[in-house]
Each structure stands twice: as C-alpha cells, then as structure tokens.
Amino acid sequence: MTSSFQGFRSLIENSPDAISLIDSRGQILYASGSTAKVFGYEPEELVGRNSLDLIHLEDRVQMSRVLPELLAIPQSTLQWHARMCRKDGTCSWVESTACNLLDRPDVNAIAVNHRDISARIALEAQKKEDADLLARSYILVEEFAHAVAHDLREPLRTISAFTELLVHRMDLDDQSQKMAGYTVDAAARMSDLLDDLLLLASSGLTELPRPVELQCALAAATQNLGRAIEECGAIVTADILPLVYGNSGHLVRVFQNLISNAIKYRSKETPQIHIRAEQRGWEWVIQIVDNGIGIAPEQQERIFGMFTRLHGRNIAGAGIGLAFCRKIVEAAGGRIWVESQPGAGSTFCFTVAAAHPAAASLPPQVAFA
Ligand code: ADP
Secondary structure, three states: OHHHHHHHHHHHHHOOOEEEEEOOOOEEEEEOOOHHHHHOOOHHHHOOOEHHHHEOHHHHHHHOOHHHHHHHOOOOEEEEEEEEEOOOOOEEEEEEEEEEEOOOOOOOEEEEEEEEOHHHHHHHHHHHHHHHHHHHHHHHHHHHHHHHHHHHHHHHHHHHHHHHHHHHHOOOOHHHHHHHHHHHHHHHHHHHHHHHHHHHHOOOOOOOOEEEEHHHHHHHHHHHOHHHHHHHOOEEEEOOOOEEEEOHHHHHHHHHHHHHHHHHOOOOOOOEEEEEEEEEOOEEEEEEEEOOOOOOHHHOOHHHOOOOOOOOOOOOOOOOHHHHHHHHHHHOOOOEEEEEOOOOOEEEEEEEEEOOHHHHHOOOOOOOO
16 A cells, blocks of 8 residues: 555656645645646645746636635536746746545545646647748739739730731741641740630639539539530540539549540550549548550659640640649648659549538539539
C-alpha cells in the first residue's frame, strides 16, 4: 500500500503538467513539484494563494465563472484555456482540467491539471496566418490572371480581324497569304489559351463543397466530350461511382480534362478508358485508366505544371488542363498524380472526400458544362 502510494506521489511530482488541489473558494491546498516547471513558483510559494491570482488580468473575469460551474455538479470535470502568469512576469497559454472531488472524503478538494500549450497555440496561429496569406495570394493571382486574360482579348481580336481584312482587300501572293494565315492561326491559339486562363481565374475555388454523385459528374463529362469520343470510337467504361463531397462543376471538369487527354494522347489502338473507384478510409481514390502512349517517369510530376506540354502543335492543347485539375483537387484537400510507363498507358489518380452517409438524403448537385 505504502509503496503504491509512493509510486503515485512520484508520478504526480514528476509529471510535466502542474497538478494542484484547491478548495471551494479556489484557495490552493497543494501544488506538485512540477508547478516550478510550468509557473516558475515552488509549491510552497503557491499554497495558500488563490488560483485566480495566477490568471492573466484580461482572462480573470471569464475564469471566475468556472469555479461556481464546477461546484454546481459534484464529480464534474471542466476544461478551459487561459493565459496564466509565471513568476518571472511572462505569460503562457495553459490548458487546465479540473475535477470536482469535494464530495470524496479521501480527497475533499478540486483536482486541477495545468498543461502549458503555448507552443501548440503559437503553431496554430502560424498555420492560420500562413493559410490566410496563401488565400490572399490566390485571390491576387486570380484577379491578375483575369485582368490580363480579359485585356488581351481585344487587341487579339483586332489583329485577327484586320489580318483577314487585309488578305481579302489586297492581292497577296501565295507566300504572303500563307504568312497571314499563320498570324490568324497564332491569334486563334492565343485566344484558346486566354479562354483557359479565364476559366482558371474564375474557377471560384472558395465555393463550399456539397454532396456530388460522381456517376452524374462522369455522365456530364462524357456527354460534353460526345463528339471527340465518337470520332475516334473510344470505349469509356466505369465502375459504379460513389457519392462524394466536392464541387460538381469542378469534378465534371476534372473528368473531362482527364478523359479528353486519354483520347488526345492515344496510341494506335482504339482508346479504351476505364474509370475506377476505390474507398480508402474517409476518401475515395478515383482512377482514369487509359491504353494511350504513356508518360516517362521523369515527366510525370512536370506535366501538372502550368503550360507544360510534352507534345508539339500536332496535338491541340495549351498545357493548362492538368494544372487546372491539380488546382481543383488540391483546393478540396485531395491529391492528384499519374502512374504510367511509355507505351503501356497511363492511370491518372485523384482523391476526393467521401460523403457522409447522412448527406445521401441531400439533393446531389451536378453541373453540365
Ligand atoms: P494539354 O493537353 O493542353 O497539352 P495538359 O495539362 O492537359 O495540357 O497535359 C500536359 C501534358 O501531359 C500534355 O501535353 C501531354 O504531353 C501529357 N499528357 C496528359 N495526359 C496524358 C495521357 N493520358 N497520356 C499521355 N500523355 C499525357
């Protein structure tokens, strides 16, 4: 009995938390040796003082309500965070947990555990500041991209229209006609690029997620790609897809970009594209498997960068599609990557949050582009 009592005592004395016993008025009856580590006071300096004296002045009024609340219910436990003062005058954030054991004859006191959480609070504040900074820079970049894309449109239209007019009005030789044609083509390509930039800039990633039937998002994407699918005779198949949590318009866009790429970067074989879904904990991993030309391992990270293309002008594209997919998926807290080997097809994978079963009763949202 004595040895187990000694054991408990040594546990309390050596705990990294400060442990104390207080009476119904908040007077400190006992303070463990570890109070010196948390507050800088030796236990004998604290015994007899009121525990409220240690609370920072600005938090004191609020904390004075804790004791009556605790006294109201015997055996109840309360937890709170407050700034507490150390002997050297500095303050730290302390998480306190108190249990009302006044009705226990062997204790007859309130047991309080104080843990210094300043490092945790500072880390959380830093994380929030970083997230705010990132959100602000996202908005600035989007506004800038929007303004640039918008302002470049007008001069581009003028270049294209007046070049065409010149070709019609003047008697140009074949060589000059060809050069004028290049100018008009280049203006058209730049216009497509601006369309993608505008779409990217106005993608509204701050929208709140909702339950989305992934099956409907895929149906919308394949419907939008109907002509491209038909032209090359692509076979698109899918598992039964789940209800997820996200933005329907964005998910349609991700499917559309990935399936369109599977068609564009096809091999000599008929394109076969299969969409798989596999649940891993709270998220789903969605895979878009193709039998296309494949991607070399050293290029697999690069292709998600803005304006990165591995192919020339013989295949249409601006190198924005995958960057857009990454932006959408990551903004929703997911990941996107590709597994591939040249000549052996590619599997593009992305994760999306699983919808809570209760969400199934809400109307799923799907936007057809
Ligand atoms: P775009 O298709 O407009 O060039 P993306 O950002 O969609 O832009 O794709 C970037 C590059 O990644 C493409 O230019 C292509 O080289 C490569 N790529 C994308 N999807 C596939 C795929 N399914 N198979 C092979 N290569 C691909």
